[in-house]
Amino acid sequence: MLKDLIAAGKKLAAKGIVVGPGGNLSIRTGKTIIIKKSGACMEDGTGASYMEVELNSRKAVCGAGKPSCETPMHTACYKTRPEIKCVMHTHGPYALGYSMQNKPLKSFFPDHTTVIGSDVPVLSFEYPSSEELAAKVAKALKKYNAVILQNHGLLTIGENVDEAYYRTLLIESIIKAAFIAKAFGGVKLLSPKRIAVMDGSDEGAYRKEMVKKRR
Numbered sequence: 001m002l003k004d005l006i007a008a009g010k011k012l013a014a015k016g017i018v019v020g021p022g023g024n025l026s027i028r029t030g031k032t033i034i035i036k037k038s039g040a041c042m043e044d045g046t047g048a049s050y051m052e053v054e055l056n057s058r059k060a061v062c063g064a065g066k067p068s069c070e071t072p073m074h075t076a077c078y079k080t081r082p083e084i085k086c087v088m089h090t091h092g093p094y095a096l097g098y099s100m101q102n103k104p105l106k107s108f109f110p111d112h113t114t115v116i117g118s119d120v121p122v123l124s125f126e127y128p129s130s131e132e133l134a135a136k137v138a139k140a141l142k143k144y145n146a147v148i149l150q151n152h153g154l155l156t157i158g159e160n161v162d163e164a165y166y167r168t169l170l171i172e173s174i175i176k177a178a179f180i181a182k183a184f185g186g187v188k189l190l191s192p193k194r195i196a197v198m199d200g201s202d203e204g205a206y207r208k209e210m211v212k213k214r215r
Contacts, residue, residue, distance in 0.1 A: 001027045001085065002034055002047060004161040008088070009042030009049075011165070017092040017172060018042050023153070024068040027161065028078050028085045031055050035074055038066040055079070069129035076138035077157055084157045086164040094175040095154040098122070105148065105175065108189050113198045115163075115170050117145045125150040146171055 005027050012018050023042065026035035032052050036042070040049035051063025055078060058071050068074070070089055077087045098105065105120040107113050121140055126133035126149075137155060140147045146156040146167050154171060158164030181187045190198075 001161055002050065005034070005050070005086070006045045006047070008161050008165045009036070009045045012090060012168065013041070013043035015169070017090045017168065019091065023090045024070045024074070025089070026074045026087045028055070032061060033074060033078060035067050035071055037063070038068050072129065072131055072134040073137050073155070076134040077141055077155075080138040080141050081157060084159055086158045086161045087155065088164045088168050089153060089155045090168055091153040092168070092172040094172050094179065095148055096152075098175045099148045099150050099152060102150070105171065106189050107195055108187050109174055109177065110198055111170060112174055113190070113195050116167055118143070120144065120146045120148055120171060122148045122150055125152070128152060
């Protein structure tokens, strides 16, 4: 999973979804997490760019340096959703732009329903790395698989690295499509009935599993 995480970080950097040392990624390994070091850049990440931290105490147990300042937010995510194995926090330009609109990102595309699973709420601003931010994100994740942080960026979760990665890419792409749609007259949302049909379909279930088991 660490190799997958390093590779995902490099791809996110190549796509401009993170810049320099911005953003942070982590995976869960039982009672610990492996998270990007503070100041490390994903574009040239190696195993040495990440360190192991205890889930409960947040104390470093392996690796030199300082863990990401957003470690409280990551550990709160894992405690809230024990089934998840990966958390990604990024600063994609479209997600960051949308974060200032103060309205949830609603579904107008079938993959939104099958891969993300629900609306994506925008959480009101809290200072980065704060306990208040960690608590607010954790509360939202009881219902959602991704959240947009006002004036800050995007956070996605997944049962593996691929699921969190594709949720990140898809949300950035959906917001870009919404921006383009406005130029043609506006966004047409999918009805709750249509969302429910797609979400409960065999094809929807298959697509969800394929994202999780890409390898």
